[in-house]
Amino acid sequence: MYRRFFHFSLISSNLLASLCVHTAFGMVQTNSDAEREIMRNAQLWQSQYRTDLARQQVNKLLLIEPNSAWGIATLASIALQEDKKAEAQQLLQKLQSLNANPQAIAQLQALLKLYTPQAQQELTQMRLFTQSGRTAEATALARKLFPEGPLALGNFQLDYYRALATAPGPNPKLDAALQEEYARTQNVQYKYLWIQRQLEAAPPSSTLLREIERLAVAAPSGDHTAKDLWRWALHKLPWEAVPETAQAFLNRFPQDESMQAYLAESRRQRAQAERIEQSPLNVAKRKGNQALDNLRLDEAQAQAQKILSIQPNDAEGWGLLGYIASRKTQYAAAQEAFEKAYHFDKAPHWKRLANTAHINSLLQQADAAVSRQDTVVMRAIAQQILAIDSHHAQAMTLQAQALNLEGKYQLAQDTYQAALKQVPIYLPALNQLVQMLIKQQQWDAASQVLKEYAAQLPPTDSDANALQAEIRQGQAQLLLAQNKQAPALRLLEQALQLTPQNPWLRHQLARLYLAMNEPALANSTMDDGITLTPDANEMRYARALIRAAQDQWSEAASDLTHIPETQRSSSMQQLLSEMQLNTLIQQAITAENTEKQEAALERAWALSIQVQDVQTQAQLANIWQRAGYNDQALAMWKHIEGRQHPLPLAMQLAYAQALSAAPQENPALMPLLHSLKEQQDALSQPQQQELLDLYARQAEQRIATLLSDGHPIQAANLARDTFLPHVDQGHTLAVRGRLLAAAQDWSAALPLLQSALEKQPHDFVLTLDTANAYARTGQLTSATALAQHAEATAMRQPPWQQLALVRLWQRLDQPQKAQNLLAQLQSNPEADPNEVLLHQGRLALNQRQYQQASEAFSTVAHSPALQRAPANQQAGIWEEYQAVEARRQSWVEIAAQRLSKSGTAGISALKGWEIPMVAWKASPELDGHHFLHVDRLALDAGTLSTSDIQSQDYGQIGAATASGLLPNAYQGPMHSKTNGFNVGLGFQGDRYDWDIGLTGLGMPVTNVVGGARFEIAKTPTTDWRLTLGRRPITGSLLSYSGAKDPVTGAVWGGVVHTFAALRATQQQGAWDQTADLSLGVITGKNVAHNTRTRLRLSTGKDMWRAAKQRIYAGVTLQYLAHNKNLAEYSWGHGGYYSPKSSVTLSLPIEWTGRAQAWTWRLQGSASVSHTSSSRSDLYPGAAHPLALSNQSGYYSSNGGSGTSWALQAAIERQLNNNVAIGAKLGIDRSENFAPNQFQIYLRYALNPVRRLLENQPRQVTPYSEF
Structure with a gap:
């Protein structure tokens, strides 16, 4: 060269x-x-x-x-x-x-x-x-x-x-x-x-060669630079391109001997290359590489085989096989081929390729381990890769991901940062690190990481845009984790401007639009991506996911079918199967008739079982289950188990989830759970937690059954003693605490939940559970503090967890906070609309907004989605709806009540009838009922015998005898009886009651009576009510209707109690507690004034409960005091029980229930009391001359202790939708008091009948007993 x-x-x-x-x-x-x-x-x-x-x-x-x-x-x-x-x-x-x-x-x-x-x-x-x-x-x-x-x-x-x-x-x-x-x-x-x-x-391009040639031609004499450049360019050309350019050089410089030699050499080299090129071996290599470049992999495979048939030791042939296997993602085969190539040709690139294929093979296995969160396998794979390449950033990231899943956050953070040192801006490590810090609510640390790596980016240009976009995505995720949607939205929109063809950035932005209830913007974001890259498979896949999130099953399937089948990834194919199955199930749900519904379900089932991929089949089983078709879901799992046995651990857990979701406990569940328990060491930490939750769910179902059957003690014992697989102390404590809470043993649950929360302070659900335990035990300040802590991160939680916070706010009597959270959930596309509506209905019911509650329950009860829910869930929601609708019910009722009390004839004895007739009409707001009472009375105390010594204590007979007046001179009746009416009208509601009426119409004394009851305060555990009233005292004919004095014919009696009462009721776990303080004045015609003070404390609980029956027992302590003893029947007395003081301890018990159309109530009590009575005048406050002239006598004081008992039984039969009949018997026995009471009644419900059957009788209450 x-x-x-x-x-x-x-x-x-x-x-x-x-x-x-x-x-x-x-x-x-x-x-x-x-x-x-x-x-x-x-x-x-x-x-x-x-x-x-x-x-x-x-x-x-x-x-x-x-x-x-x-x-x-x-x-x-x-x-x-x-x-x-x-x-x-x-x-x-x-x-x-x-x-x-x-x-x-x-x-x-x-x-x-x-x-x-x-x-x-x-x-x-x-x-x-x-x-x-x-x-x-x-x-x-x-x-x-x-x-x-x-x-x-x-x-x-x-x-x-x-x-x-x-x-x-x-x-x-x-x-x-x-x-x-x-x-x-x-x-x-x-x-x-x-x-x-x-x-x-x-090497020079043809354009550059022409430019050099132009300079060489134009160069002045003596300037050889251009010529030397031309010569250099020629030496950089491949042999086959030299002759033409060398000839041009010689045309300009014909005497250049070195170029002449170089031209000859190039021609010789080209001829030799052409001969080699046309050999069968090289032709096969050329065709194989061309086929590989054009992704014709089968053709490339055939050429590689041909190469090796000609020359088995040819490294390029083995290398071609390696490249083909890599393109097919068959990395193990690729590794083997590259190692063969290295064996025959020690060129280092073959070794590098073999190592790369080995690493890719391991990463392929890692993908499956990541999907099932198998941290043991993840860490083992990472170690193998790092043994090959100790600086492999992706392996370090895999190792950090495993540590993150195992909760070893500091080690994970160090490992992520080590990966980022190998590749300064390695986005998978950066994103996972930021996500981990966000999950731990370490906002400042996450922000610092993003700032640090953003500073390392090169200046923004075409090469840096993708990195800048990724950083903005990370910053947006940080803001979203803090519920700052608006600034996050701006960052994502900026990122999209940098990389408009990034499908997953568009997907994230579209998801945010959906969360902000902007589906049109979400869809247009993805549609614009398709317009930009109509043939991009990933963009189609991203849009399909957005459509699937909106339940647009067929549209999502259309996007996926647009991707050629050979280019669909396993996740794409899985999503396509899911969309097709959802579409068919939706068609079944909305089918016009049973025939079409069954046809759609048959097609759906055929699609489910024809899928070959077991992972996809498992997802389809989950779809069947979510749609409410539990039988098909379990059949699908049976089909999967038949194809692959034993199932992988992750699938075994999923199968167990499906079994545990069935309405009835499946016998296959517990053996499967025990099998998983035996393999617990092979489970990742999240999988171990899932197994723990499955055991807990089974225990919760059994606890619920025990409670509904009235076995609270057994339920609490089961919660304490049931086996739970150990995961870590925090999770095990939390689950045990939840079980105790489910058993309503709140005092035992609270310390466990507190300890668990100390170990997992960022666990949202655990925070709510602990707050509920605080609330249930009356510690409202602590409960509210935890609720506020949970509120700060609520918007980052899934909708079902946010609904749990709604219920907590409702329990803490903070309806506005609950309503605000529900309003946000309404715009959350991931929230179940029915669940949100149900909670709105319950919140409205709690606030006594019954019309709104009725509308919400009605929408849910008539929704198609409810038809797919389990039968018990449907029944529960319908029951809630009908309970509200029952408030619209109007009815009339009539009773005949026989009164019987033994005593002295004409004085304290009482026999007679009360015949109450009542009409009830629902109020427009559904918060109560208006009523009209007309009660017929017939009372008879018997005939007074003047020969009976006790007659001297009646009216003014004693005074008359003292005055020498003979009985034949008496002006009044000797037989005490009366007939008349009680009438009243009023309203009985949730927050207040009122009534006004007259008692004793047509009788010796007529009184205006009535009262009002108000709810004056309400906390999550205590209700406070104030009652103001004026009521008749009905213990005797004298006190009830008044009587005529046998001597003078003057009227006295008709006693009323005018009072104010404050009542507090509280629920502490399973116990209810009541305190009642009453202060009043007792007056009557020609009866001395008196005062009454009463304090009553009681507590009780259900000792046994079934679905329609319960046994309740408790204890009551009562203190009663009067200013005067006016219990006698002489003139000025009232004939009512009025001790100076009385303390009574009672043990009441009650059994109520229903069986078909019959309901019953059986009540009994045993009491012990200590009473003292003060001395009272013979004729106290007498205003009649005869009595005044003979006031020297008195009734002496007395006192003592005694016992008493009472029994009441009632039974009712619902004859049809409209008519019910019933009877009641009451017996009360003490030393000097033995009244009996018997009532038969009939109730007629006006159409339309909405009222539900209750679990106890509802006898008619006479107006005198209000």
């Missing part, structure tokens, strides 16, 4: 940067085209050392513009060229006095420095170094002499470029500068330098 005769210097980065500034006149800023042209001519003459002509041009300019800065500076440079330094100094002083262009002054000062003796000596050395090929020394001097690049003044440009010409390698900026200088000066030396650089870089 001909030796180069020009020497180059290595160019430094700062000097290269200076080449972007135009040299020479390009730096001169002038005011007119004429001035610019004069200056260009002057500098052209100056470069040709015709300073006389250059002066003429400058003087011409100075006549036009005497103070032209560049004109004066150029004149000074001419003076220096003529060795007139004094003149140059004077011209510099003139420029400075004129305050001329600073750039012109700076250029002239720099030029003057070059004319110092030292600079001149260094310039001479620089030229010598350049000529002798000492590039480093030449470059160093150029850097020193021209720190800002070539000067616009003087004539040193060519020296500068000769010194800075580089060693072989592309440098477009330097090439452009040389071309510009040639165009400006027409100095052919610049063209020579440019041609040398092109020849150094590559």
Whole structure:
């Protein structure tokens, strides 16, 4: 090869940067085209050392513009060229006095420095170094002499470029500068330098050869540079291209003997090459390589086999087989072929190719391991690759990814950064590192990583755009993780402008548009990508994914079928199968009739089982399950298990997930879980967590069954004792805590959840679980703090987790926060619309907005999606809907209630009937019912016997006897009985009740009664209610309706209790607690005033519960106090129980239930009490003259302890949709009190009937018992 005769210097980065500034006149800023042209001519003459002509041009300019800065500076440079330094100094002083262009002054000062003796000596050395090929020394001097690049003044440009010409390698900026200088000066030396650089870089093109030939023809006598360049170019040509060009050279230089010899040699070499080229071996090689280049792989394979049949030891034949296998991604076969090639030809590139194929084979295995998150295999593969290439960035990234999945975040971060040291901007490592930091909520660290690597990017140009776009993508992901959608959107849009043909950038932007509820923008983003690259498979695939995210199954399938089948990746083919199956299932769901539905399902099933790829079949099984076809999903898994047994561990887990999702426990599930437990060591950490969750889910189902069957103790024991595979302490604690929470053992669940949260503080679901436990145990401040912490990251969570936060806010009685989150979820395309609607309905129900709740539940209950849900889920949602609709129900009811209380005839005995008749009408807002009561009364205390000593304590008989009045002179009745009515109207609702009415119409005493009950405060655990009322006391005929005094005929009695009561109810886990404080005044006609104080505390819980039955037991403590004892029946007394103080401890128990159309309630209680009564006057507060005249008697105080019991039973039968009948029996027994009560009733529901059957009877309540 001909030796180069020009020497180059290595160019430094700062000097290269200076080449972007135009040299020479390009730096001169002038005011007119004429001035610019004069200056260009002057500098052209100056470069040709015709300073006389250059002066003429400058003087011409100075006549036009005497103070032209560049004109004066150029004149000074001419003076220096003529060795007139004094003149140059004077011209510099003139420029400075004129305050001329600073750039012109700076250029002239720099030029003057070059004319110092030292600079001149260094310039001479620089030229010598350049000529002798000492590039480093030449470059160093150029850097020193021209720190800002070539000067616009003087004539040193060519020296500068000769010194800075580089060693072989592309440098477009330097090439452009040389071309510009040639165009400006027409100095052919610049063209020579440019041609040398092109020849150094590559063999000459035909265009370059013509250019060299033109220069050689035009070269003046004695200039052999062009001829030498032409000769060099010829020696760089392949032999077959030499003859024609060499002949042209000899046409110009016919006496050149060396070229004549070279031409002859080239002809001999070409003839020999043609003979070799036409040999069968080389023909096969040529055809094989051509077929490979055109991706005709089968043809290339055939030619490779032909090569090896001719020459079995041919390295190129084996290499061709390796290339073909690589193109087919058969890397193991490629490795074997390349190793054979290296065996026969020790060329190092065969070894490199074999190693590359081996690495690619390992990476291929790594893809499968990554997809199933098998960290053990991932790390093993990474180690194998690093044993081959210790600096392999992709292997380091794989290793870091495994560490990340295992939760070893610091080690993962160090390994990612090690990969980035090998390849400074290795985007997979950079992206994964940023994603890991985002997941850990290390926003500052993620931002710092992005800034650090963004700073390493080259200036933005066509080569750097992709990198700049990737950095913006990473910054956008960081912002999205912090729920900052708007700035993230701007970054992604900027990135798309840099790389508009990037399908996955478009995909990410489209996903963000979908998240912002802008589907039109999402679709147009992907459509624009298809317009730009209509045949790009990846763009089609990306658009298919966006369409699939919008449930546009057929459109997504259309995109995928546009990709040739041979070019579809496994993931593309899998998605196509999924889209086709979804389309068929959707057709089945929306089919007009059963026949069409079954036909669509048959086609869907046929598609499922004809797919050959097991991974795709597993995905299709998941689709069947998500669509609600559990039987088909399990049948699909059976089909997969039949084709591949045993299943890979990842598939076994997926199969277990499908089994656990079935409504009933499948017998195949537990053996599969036990098998997975035995292989736990082979599972990755995420897979171990999945196995733990499966065990927990089975335990939760059994706990739910135990609770519904009324076995809370067994449920709590199961939660504590059930086997759980150990993953790590944090996850195991969390799962155990959740099981205890599911068993409603909140106090035991809370410490476990707290400990788990300390170990996993960023776990969103665990944060909510712990907050719920705090709320359930009454620790609302702690619960709210955790809810607020979760709220900060809620928008980054999947919709189902956000809905869990909605429920928590609802439990914490913060409906506005719940509503705000639901409003955001409505625009989330990934959220299940039915789930969002259900939560909106429940929130509306909680806020007593029943119309809105009804609309939400109705939409869900009638949605096609619900038809595919499991039967128990459908039933639950319909039950919620019907419970709201039941509020629209109106009805009428009537009862006959028999009253019976033993006692002294005519005094304390009571028999009779109450016949309540009630009409109920739903309020328009569905928050309660209006009612109208008309109750018929017939009460009879019996006939008083004057011979009975007890008659002396009735009315004023004692006073009459003391006065000597005989019974035949009495003016009142001796038989106490009365008939009349109680009437009332009012409203009973959720937040308040009210009523007003009359009791005792047509009886001796008629009273206005009524009341109002208000909800005054509500917290997540406590309700506070205030009641104001005026109610009749019905324990005796005297207190209830009033009576006539047998002696005088005057009326007394008809007692009412006017009171205010404050009631607090609280739920603490399974226990309910109630506190009730009541203060009141008791009055009656001609009855002394009294006061009553009552404090009642109670607690209880369900001791057993089934789906339609429960047994409830509790304990009640009551304190009762009166100012006076007015329990007697003499004039001024009220005939009602009024001890000075009474403390009673009761143990109530209740069993309620329903079986088909029957419901029942059985209540019983046993009590022990201690009572004391104060002394009271015989005729307290008497206003009647007879009683006043005989007030000397009194009732003595007494007290003591006793026991009592009570029993009440009720039964009801629903005869049809409208009519129900029932009966109730009540018995109460204590030492001096033995009332009985019996009621039969009928209820008629007005059409349309909406009310659900309840799990206990609803007997009619008389107005007197309100």
